[in-house]
Amino acid sequence: MRRSVLVRFLGLSLAVALGAVIATALIATYSTSEKLQGEIDANTGQLQVDGEIYGQLSKYAADHPTWSGVDKLVHELGDKLGRRVAVTTDDGSVIADSARMLGAAPALPSVPAATIDVRNAGVSKLSAISGAAVYSARKTVASGISGFVATATAAPPFVAYSDWGRTEQENQTQERLAQQAVACWNAKGKPASIRKTGSVPQVVIESTQSPAGVRMLEKPGVAADDTCSPPGLNAPSAKAKIVNDDEIRRARACLDAAGMLYEVNDFEGLQSVEPKSKGDVPAKFDDCTTQARVQALTPYVAPPAKLYLGAKSTFNVFSGEGLLRTAATALGVLLIAALVMIFAGRRLVRPIVALTGAAQRMRNGDHAARVPVSGKDEVARLGHAFNDMAESIQRHDFQRKAMVSDVAHELRTPLANIKGYLVASEDGVVPLDSELVTSLLEETELLEHLVTDLQDLALADAGMLRLHPAPRDLTELAQQVVAAHRPTADAADVTVTAVGGPSPAMVDSARIRQALGNLVSNAIRYTPPGGNVVVGVRRVGDGYDLSVTDNGSGIAEEHLPYVFDRFYRAEHSRSRSTGGSGLGLAITKHLAEAHGGRITVTSRLGSGSTFTIWLPAAATLSG
Incomplete structure (x- = not known):
């Protein structure tokens, strides 16, 4: 039994609709279960461990322009903290996975534990990266911590931190400046020394002892004499300066275009952009400064990545109630799809039937057969193509008939001349002399030339014209x-x-x-x-x-x-x-x-x- 295109088209559409309903239900149930499980895990422990993992990876992202080389840190964190740690790109490509052995690893959870994006991270998150709290002033203090700035909405804290982006040469320069400051304070009778936190030299000044016999630390920034701090002691790195300058330039351009009032504050080499009006910060102001920070940091920090912790959990996709609800939804979708496809299929089949009838008429010799065409869809283009083909066939058929007529005419003329001369010679009307023979040869040559030309054209049409x-x-x-x-x-x-x-x-x-x-x-x-x-x-x-x-x-x-x-x-x-x-x-x-x-x-x-x-x-x- 021959099935129509409409029936096959309808069956295929219903199958696709059914598959879509099942897939949608599966994805929705699966995603919801994973999300709930993720929330449960987040609230039942491991918060401190996961925070340390997030902080370490965020610090790596802040210090490196790419994720290349993070595999070693991921494996160290996984071994040290006893958690599976995996980092992937936004599209799901695995960057590093502590559970990967010989190229294979268990499936990842469906929902990432966090997204690592130091460009967009807030102050509270980035404070863990810098290893310090949010600082409000950039002055040398008695405790030796120097190089912090109130950045407001300008630079993220890790850019303002003293050792971010600093080269070895810059570290040596800071060490030399710190030694000069210590020598200056010692010359003034105030014992001073250098302490280091990481690679940052810190100038510590000892003051008089308290009544309890405990040594106190004096704050040079508050003292009347602060001349021992050489220029550049608290200067940011060249890399931080480049990022800060680019960010301020972008922020100002955006704010100027938006017509917003702002002011630029400078704290020993780093600038911040703050709204002139006090109170709530306008959303547009926050958007401009945030986008400026993201664009300025992009070449210097690792791109956003997703952090997965733990392993993939298995869940029961369909419960009894869920299965009933899915079946009801599927029946409704199938009914709607069937009604739509019946109407759409009839519109599709109608021009195909017309094309079939025209093709059958052409097969029976009616080269004038054409199909009516309306619209601009694929079927309309097929109708135009059929009409063009029929037009070409009709034109070539006419040319073929004309060519046969022309060939017959061209052959008839020399053959008639030859026959006429020979009959006249046979009847004795024209003597068979050299003049007649020459004339007959000329007609024969003309006939031969015509046949040769026809042969050349036939070879060319057949693609057999050899060169x-x-x-x-x-x-x-x-x-x-x-x-x-x-x-x-x-x-x-x-x-x-x-x-x-x-x-x-x-x-x-x-x-x-x-x-x-x-x-x-x-x-x-x-x-x-x-x-x-x-x-x-x-x-x-x-x-x-x-x-x-x-x-x-x-x-x-x-x-x-x-x-x-x-x-x-x-x-x-x-x-x-x-x-x-x-x-x-x-x-x-x-x-x-x-x-x-x-x-x-x-x-x-x-x-x-x-x-x-x-x-x-x-x-x-x-x-």
């Missing part, structure tokens, strides 16, 4: 063609010349002489006595132009598009009385294209014509 390329000089071939046609030209009182310099190319010399010969023969035939025919060869780009120019009768503009059609003749300037089979130009066109070239014509009625064959210097021959 034998060899290195030849095109100017030399043009001169040979001129020499071969000079007797005919002299008889017609037409001057034929060839011009051109050395023109080496890979061509089939016999076929090129044939093509040029057809053009020269036509030019002589349609050039009046005293006229000129010039065969020229010249270099044009990566090929050569072989042109045949005459000052004969020319071709009317309306006939130019058809001069290369078989058996085509313009009625006045190309009449049958001038001779020729009407196939020469068609053959020439095939020969030019077989050499990878082309042929064109320019002409004005009464002013002559120019036929130009362009051939590539290194032709890619076909056939």
Whole structure:
């Protein structure tokens, strides 16, 4: 039993709809379960351990432009804290996984524990990265902690921290400046020393002992004499300065475009942007400064990544109630899909039926069969394509019939002449002398030439026109063609010349002489006595132009598009009385294209014509 397209289309649509319902229910149930499980895990322990993992990875992201090399830190954290730690990109590609062994690892949880994005992280999160709280001043203090700035909405804390982005050379400079400060304080009678927190040198000044006998630390920033702090002691790193400058520039440009009032504060090398109006910070202000920070930090910190902790859990996807609800939803979706597809399918099948009927009529010989087309969808384009195909078939059928008629006519003329002379000779009306034999040979040659031309065209149409390329000089071939046609030209009182310099190319010399010969023969035939025919060869780009120019009768503009059609003749300037089979130009066109070239014509009625064959210097021959 043959099933219609409508039934198959409907069945397929219903199957897709059913699959979509099941997949949606599966994903929704699965995601909800995972999310709930994640919330339960987050509230039942491991908060301190997970916070340490997050802090360590966030610090790595702040200190490195990429995640390359984080694999070692991930494995160390996993071994030290007893948790599976995995870091992936936003699209799910695994960057590092402490559980991966020999390229394999258990499946990750469906929901990440956190997203590591130091560009967008708030102050509270980033304070863990810098190893300190949020600082409100940038002054050397007695405890030795120096280099902090009130950044407001400008730089994130880790940029303002003293050792962020600092090179080894900058560390050495800070060490030298700290030593100068210590020497200065010692010279003033205030014992001072250097302590280090990480790579940051800290100047510590000892003051008098308290009544309890405990040494106190003096705050140089508050003291009346603070001249011992050399310039640059609290300067940020060059990297932090670049990031801060870029961020301030971007923030100001955004705020200026938004027409918001702001002020820029400077704290020993780092700037901050703050709104002029006190109170709540406008949302636009916060958006401008946040985007500026993200864009400025992007080249210097690792891109956002997802942090997975623990292992994938398994859940029961469908409960009894969930299964009933899914089945009811599926039935509703299937019903809607069936109604929609019935209406849509009928609209789809109707033009297909029309196309089928038209194709059957064409099979039965009705080449005028067409289909009505409306709209611009795929079926409409199919209808247009069918109509174009039918038009082409009808046109070629007409051309085929016309060609058969022309071939019959061309063959009939010489055969009728030969038969007439032979019958007349047999009846004794015309003596069988040398003059009659010469006339019969001329008719035979004309017939042979016509048959040869038809054979060449048949080979070209079948793709069997064989060429034998060899290195030849095109100017030399043009001169040979001129020499071969000079007797005919002299008889017609037409001057034929060839011009051109050395023109080496890979061509089939016999076929090129044939093509040029057809053009020269036509030019002589349609050039009046005293006229000129010039065969020229010249270099044009990566090929050569072989042109045949005459000052004969020319071709009317309306006939130019058809001069290369078989058996085509313009009625006045190309009449049958001038001779020729009407196939020469068609053959020439095939020969030019077989050499990878082309042929064109320019002409004005009464002013002559120019036929130009362009051939590539290194032709890619076909056939």
